[in-house]
Amino acid sequence: MRRTPLVGLVTGLALALAACGGGGSADKPVTSVDPATVSGTVTYWDTSDAAVEGPVFKELIKDFESKHPKVKVNYVNVPFGEAQNKFKTAAQGGSGTPDVLRADVGWVTEFASLGYLAPLDGTYALDKPEDLLPTPAGSTKFNGKTFAVPQTTDSLGLLYNKELLKKAGHEAPPKTIAELKQFALDVKDKTGKTGLTLNVDGFFVLPFLYGEGGDLVDAANKKITVNSPQSVAGLKVISDLISSGAAAKPAIADSYLAAMTAFKEGRTAMIYNGPWSTTDALKGSAFKNKENLGVAPVPAGSVKAASPTGGHDYTVYAGSKNLAASYAFVRFMSSTDSQSKVAARLGLLPTRTSAYARPEVQGNELVKTWKPIVDTGAPRAWIPEGGQLFEPLVQAYQGMATGKLDAAGVGRTVDGKYREILKGWN
Amino acid sequence: MTTGTRRDAPGLAADRTVRGRRRAAGPFAGRWSAHWYAWAMVAPVLLVMGVLIGYPLLRGVYLSLTDATEANVGRTIGMNTIPATYRFVGLDNYVQIFSDSEFWLRLGWTFLWTVASVTLTVGLGLGLAMLLNRRLRFRGLYRVILILPWAAPAFVSTFIWRYVLNNDFGLANGMLRAAGLPTVEWLDDPTMAKVSVILVNVWLGIAFNMVALLGGLQSVPRELYEAARVDGASAWQQFRNITLPMLRPVSRTVILLGTIWSFNQFPVIFLLTRGGPNGATEILVTAAYRDAFMGLRDYSGSAANGMVILVLLVVMASLYLRSLRKQGEVW
Missing domain, CATH: 3.40.190.10 (Periplasmic binding protein-like II)
Known part of the structure; x- marks a missing residue:
């Protein structure tokens, strides 16, 4: 009997909390930011394999922190299978949310339709969108706006x-x-x-x-x-x-x-x-x-x-208190340099055309093997209901x-x- | 304990009528001035209960009569504002639940699961309690060992069981293979998965039942058994006519709690099989969770599910208590 009111309690609380989400200010188009001036804490939920892939992403984050001395990244590894639900719960309640989430390509439109994600067009986060491969980039669009920057693309x-x-x-x-x-x-x-x-x-x-x-x-x-x-x-x-x-x-x-x-x-x-x-x-x-x-x-x-086509995108939580730092973080993590580094170490396929020109990417056996397979990957239906x-x-x-x-x-x-x-x- | 309650019962009842009469005769204002401090004392508790239980419950009832989902409840997150567009739909959610054939299948399985779990935990718990309620060597050690399953958090034990029962790499099938026996699809076959979840739930629940019933057994006066033996009663007669009736205050609580716990036993089902394969082990609460939290969150539907479960439990509990009252017990 104790559990039953809990359903109501949880929904009630979620609703009450949803009503008091923080307000943010509209950002003007930004193309260049001095890394030394960006400050804040970025909580990043990584859904990659904690044992194999996590350490490489952590190294990248160290690089980011050394280039942005006033930004602290709070790295949290969330198991992929739980992340979708955990993010929704946190986003609804407005507490315990990350600033940046590594989302499966199939989740982005759903989160965007629910108002959980910050649109990234014209922000510092989205760098050279024309350089992105079209199929992974397709997963980031909802209602004509861009809500994510692709991290990696994959297929079976x-x-x-x-x-x-x-x-x-x-x-x-x-x-x-x-x-x-x-x-x-x-x-x-x-x-x-x-x-x-x-x-x-x-x-x-x-x-x-x-x-x-x-x-x-x-x-x-x-x-x-x-x-x-x-x-x-x-x-x-x-x-x-x-x-x-x-x-x-x-x-x-x-x-x-x-x-x-x-x-x-x-x-x-x-x-x-x-x-x-x-x-x-x-x-x-x-x-x-x-x-x-x-x-x-x-x-x-x-x-x-x-x-x-599968893969993962970087998304920014709309209610983040550290939007500027989060945008800088996404820009850094999705850059050609970062993608090439990850590809060389883990064989994860970059989503930027320019990354495939890098020798360390071209030299990676896994990339060589998988690139032709992923090139023939069929785009999925990028609809808000896709995640269901x-x-x-x-x-x-x-x-x-x-x-x-x-x-x-x-x-x-x-x-x-x-x-x-x-x-x-x- | 039982005899004590019985002896006191008529006295209590008499006392109550006397007090009731006095109250009815006195004017309201008089009662308030006499008892205001009592109300003042309970007010904070009432307030907290109202906020923590009353409000969410009422909110739940209200939500269950709307079509509220994650997408239409309205919120502002940062730069995004989504207006509230949900509306009152009356009993639609309930109609939908009761017209779903899967609901009735699930209800049947939920009852089967509850009855099987309670019968086995209470039965085996009583057996173990009887064994431990005699003088034997290492009794303390046995008790510690038997209470261990209860001491570990349920979700930890359930996860361990999940690995023990894994089809290819689990301990259970490994042992069967080593013994040259055919392996069993513990969690992958719909029927076996049902058996497995009940087994794990029984394993988890036995310790509590054993300890509670052992406490009850130890409060039974020895003289009753001695007197029965003098009268030539067999062991079975002693069990039927002394042990069971004397245990009733404990056993009825244990059974009622066991029923409610099993009916709402979320972790075992969810962590062991996630309700699978193909929904075979899904009970009402896990299905309500799935509706609420998988895919687009359906607040109204899950609130309605919650209400249905609440009503079922209240009905079950009151029927059980009434049947006890008929047997002359005072709850």
């Missing part, structure tokens, strides 16, 4: 264990879904290991949908397409991979971790994952010899080979993985849920 590819594929008689990675299935079955037959391990997650469904010409929604025509014949065909590909034994029955609890661990330990030959995971994969016992890790574009479906589309899909995917739903059932169920989220779409 096929990670494979070269040794296991070779033992199964294949030198090159699979290029089509049919090959993927055959190769996986060969691995299973000849090595006794798993051929392919899937991760039960919304983002990871997309290459299969795109491959058959499907998608979740068609934002331009305000159409829900998750139940279209093409999308259902994509879902069928997944269920066929599982039922044929080519893919192991996917874990549902801690699905990402389970697939990643199996791959790192050499228990599975292939997984779908992105550039962010390569540094982690190389730490696994199966990849003591770094050459053993192969990365290829996702196998093509009957229509095409395509992967969703994965939850129903994951639920239904779980139903399919446990055998309770078939592909058509998943399409139907998710379609029904999307109609509640996207009112007025057809």
Whole structure:
């Protein structure tokens, strides 16, 4: 009984607090600021992998602080899975908010539509917007304004264990879904290991949908397409991979971790994952010899080979008390220099054309491998509801993985849920 | 304790009627002048309760009758101002909840989960309490070991269980594999996930029940058992006719608390399975949380969910208390 009033209490408090958010002044267009004069404290929520990527970003922040002696950066690592919710709670309540948040490309329009983000056009934060790659830059726009500066872009590819594929008689990675299935079955037959391990997650469904010409929604025509014949065909590909034994029955609890661990330990030959995971994969016992890790574009479906565009953007909280310092911080972190440094160390793909001209970026193996894959990445629907589309899909995917739903059932169920989220779409 | 309460009950009732009569006879002003200090004493508490419980509750009732969401409640954050556009929609939210077939499935599972959890925790807790309520060596040690699950924060234990029950890398399946037995999909199979969440909840709840019931057992006078043995009562007869009735003041509290706790047991479900796979283990509170905090935050819908849960619990608690009263207990 104690918990029930809590729901009301929390909402009540959130509302009460939302009413007393701080007021800010309109900023005039700024193009140059003397770093020595900027002062304040910037609380930065980083959602990168705390063990692998975090230290590199922390070094960058040290550089920033030495160039801006009056600014102190309060670095907070927030697990990626919790950040969206945590930021919304803080932003609504107006307390415990960061000044700068590293947001997934799929969150920006939602946060912007709710008024949580500061528009960055004409501020010091947004430097040379024409230098930004168009696809990641697309994720930062809402209602004609820019609400973020891209940090890194990514997409999904096929990670494979070269040794296991070779033992199964294949030198090159699979290029089509049919090959993927055959190769996986060969691995299973000849090595006794798993051929392919899937991760039960919304983002990871997309290459299969795109491959058959499907998608979740068609934002331009305000159409829900998750139940279209093409999308259902994509879902069928997944269920066929599982039922044929080519893919192991996917874990549902801690699905990402389970697939990643199996791959790192050499228990599975292939997984779908992105550039962010390569540094982690190389730490696994199966990849003591770094050459053993192969990365290829996702196998093509009957229509095409395509992967969703992901990545992360720097956003500034609208209620920040340190806007000037935050803008300077975002400008520094998203600069060509910073992006090149991160790319050279971690292989995270820059979002600035100029960064790809830098020798340290060109020389990075991971960037070289991933750049062509990410170049073919399909832009997602950058709509405020975009952040809500994965939850129903994951639920239904779980139903399919446990055998309770078939592909058509998943399409139907998710379609029904999307109609509640996207009112007025057809 | 039980006998004490019973003996006092008629006296209390008589006292109450006498006082009541006196009150009714006296004028209001007289009562105020006699008791104003009592009101002054409770005023701060009433005020705090009103602010902390009363206001949010009323606010919740009001919100549940609107279509308020994160997007339309109106706020000013820095340079952005969004006007309030939510409006009164009457009982729409409740109609939506009750016309959703998933709600009824979830309600059924929530009841099953509550009944199974309470039955097992109270039953096993009583068994352990009986075992510990006799003279045996290392009794203190056993008690410490058995209370440990309760001493650790629930979310920590739940996280440990999540790893123990992990399909590929968990301890449970590792042990099964080592013994050459087939592994079990503890959290990934819908039916097994239901069993697993109940098991973990029972594991967490047993310690409290054991300690509470052990306290109750120790307050049962030894003479009653001695007298029963003289009369030739068997162990089962002693248990049925002495232990259970004498335990009732404790057990009814434990059962009522257990019911409320299980019904609203958020951490176990949310941390162990997140309500999955595919919503199989979702109970009403976790579903209300999902509605409220996943995706666009739906204040009105979650307030309505909260009200439904509150009403269900109040009804359950009052039915339970009434059934006890019928058995002659004074709550």
